[in-house]
Amino acid sequence: MKKFLLPSKKSSYPVQKHLLNTLAFILIVVLTLGYSLSNGVDSIKTQAASKKLIKKKVLFVGNSFTYKNDLPNMFKKLALSGGYNITIGSSTYGGYTLLQHSDADDEKGKITLSKITSKKWDYVVLQEQSQFPAYDNLREEMYEGARKLDKVIKDNESTPIFFMTWGYKNGDTYNSVDATKTFEGMQEQIQIGYETIADELSDQISPVGIAWLNAYQTYPNINLWAADNKHPSIAGTYLTACVMYETLLGKSPVGLEFTYKLSIEKAKALQEIAHNTCAAYIAE
Template sequence: MDVRILMLGNSFTFTNHMPQMLAQLTGAEVVHHTRGGARLSEHLNPRTKLGALTQEALDKEHWDYVVLQEMSHGPITAPSSFFASVEQLCNKIRENGAVPILYATWAYQRGGAKLTAKGWDYDEMTHKMSEAYHKAARENHALIADVGQKFYEMSDTQDLYAADGVHPSELGSRIAAETIAAVIQEQKEKLR
């Protein structure tokens, strides 16, 4: 039986056709429920188009993995919503028989306009984002694809950001797909 992956997120997930990259890397069928700017809480709300779609998919279809990606700065600017949404989604995902994976995203580009406008420090944003995603993964026994950490380690030598300093470049999306694929591969090997 083919592996099926459902990705819940926003433009950080769908930019540069990242779900297709993940499908190529894993050989899985990858479906994404995304909308630019969407928060995880929207996937829990059946009164929204995205929420209705996600709830139906989790109730009626089989998935092996469900990848969760919060709105870019959500884990640090709306932590209570982030932690509550991850918990509820992880419970729903487990009821489905699937494994939840948190797709931990990155800080805005160092020196970029968006980071400056928020008045944040690059290292601080990276640390807070990582801390929030790791805490959510621990508390919910979810796997974590720490793409943000990869960006942190590579951004000085690689062009990982789109021109807006927020979204991933094509290479950034490829690294995200490779990081998620590696987590899935590692999980499969543990289950052998």
């Protein structure tokens, strides 16, 4: 029969030493793991704190060129993907002009003025009726409304931003003025209209219409207009939101993950158009 020998007193010391070493190792592992977990939690907390969303408040004042496809909320979602939490306000009514928005005796104008002073907005975006900036006989009315709104906004310690809109796809066929019979021609006149009043009031412009022109010339297959050839398509509103993103937040929209219903390729193309337009416009 095979015998099993008990360890002698001489051999018990190495066993005990090995056991102690093992226990010490386990203790070190436990302590190290505890320290690492503690640091890990702190690290996660630090990362979470560093990713806190930057808060901004933006009010949009305008008409159907703003509320078509819900530009304010598209801008909000785009900004969220860039790390911003935007509080959005909107006072937009079909066909409304800046003068109507500035009129305290006008039912909807009264609402607009109340919204402007309801809180300290970081920015109030002003969008004029689509034809007024393009014609001399309509610009004075635009400028009168712009001056009134500009004062109310600045008295409320907010910053006005002019939303330069775009020309109609086939030009303004409702008027017999040669200068606005094409998209490019109408866009040029709209730009003049907005820049004139913005310069007078020392206000900033969001060069949306110029971005539309650049996109139209660079990517003619991307249709920016809705079926009426005036209002924006989804792509048009997305491009507008990208320009607003860079104008209001000072960051490039290139690489933002929010693409709404557009393909990644189309969204990226419009993001790049928006960034290049804003960069060139600021440099002028």
